[in-house]
Amino acid sequence: MRLVKSGIKERVSLRDFSMRSLGLSQAVGGPVVSVVTEIYRATNAQNPLLERGYGMIWSFLPGSPWKKQANEFLVCDEQGEPLDPPEYVPGAQLLDCVIDGADQQWVLSKNNQVRADTNKKVITFAGIWVPDDRVRDIAHGLPQDAWQPYFEEVADIACEAFTAWLCGDVWRYLIKAYQHVQGGQAHDYNHEAMVEDECEYLFGRDLEVIVADVELEVALEAANMLHRGEAKSFLSGQSIGASLHAVASN
Numbered sequence: 001m002r003l004v005k006s007g008i009k010e011r012v013s014l015r016d017f018s019m020r021s022l023g024l025s026q027a028v029g030g031p032v033v034s035v036v037t038e039i040y041r042a043t044n045a046q047n048p049l050l051e052r053g054y055g056m057i058w059s060f061l062p063g064s065p066w067k068k069q070a071n072e073f074l075v076c077d078e079q080g081e082p083l084d085p086p087e088y089v090p091g092a093q094l095l096d097c098v099i100d101g102a103d104q105q106w107v108l109s110k111n112n113q114v115r116a117d118t119n120k121k122v123i124t125f126a127g128i129w130v131p132d133d134r135v136r137d138i139a140h141g142l143p144q145d146a147w148q149p150y151f152e153e154v155a156d157i158a159c160e161a162f163t164a165w166l167c168g169d170v171w172r173y174l175i176k177a178y179q180h181v182q183g184g185q186a187h188d189y190n191h192e193a194m195v196e197d198e199c200e201y202l203f204g205r206d207l208e209v210i211v212a213d214v215e216l217e218v219a220l221e222a223a224n225m226l227h228r229g230e231a232k233s234f235l236s237g238q239s240i241g242a243s244l245h246a247v248a249s250n
Helices: 133-140 144-166 209-229 243-249
Strands: 010-019 031-041 056-059 091-098 103-108 121-130 168-177 196-203
Touching: 010 209, 031 209, 056 144, 091 144, 103 144, 121 144, 133 144, 144 196, 168 209, 196 209, 209 243
Parallel strands: none
Antiparallel strands: 010 031, 031 168, 056 121, 091 103, 091 121, 168 196
């Protein structure tokens, strides 16, 4: 059993593609490829920021398992006293926490656009994002005037992933493309697929857009295989939709 199937299955869907719908032919014709998608809610995902390369979010809120004191991130002089005015460790970004019922949303303080929403509780200066060594190394390879924008970009992505994890908005998918069978249903496609793509952890709320894009990719690959007369099964071995990892390749 694949690791991707270890979560709670949310749904299974079937989507058919014709050569025309894939842009491979102008002729009108029936489906040639069927794509079966299994979506799972990941129930055992770890804090995504524990993976090196995304920095870490520390909370100043009481009772948080990631609680730190704000003064732990202050830059001190040679006598060990905080600078006046205070400065935080290089690259650090102050965060607000927006509380909506049982959910927490972490955002960069400078980007917080929800302070005026009276239905949500906003705690300013609720925590801090601190870059790790990998983030700093990448930043230092950029022109100096690009360091701060890069830190803010990574911190913003980290906030989105951290928020998704706290709210249980973590998904897995397994997408398989098969040669179309007339009248076939999702459960009929239980043999080895022509093309597969899977993502173990997908954090955030773009699930439907990402899955639709991957379905199109695997359908296109399978249709091209049929067009070339390749009947053997094929495993793509490449995940297209894991949004969190995009920043690591910058």
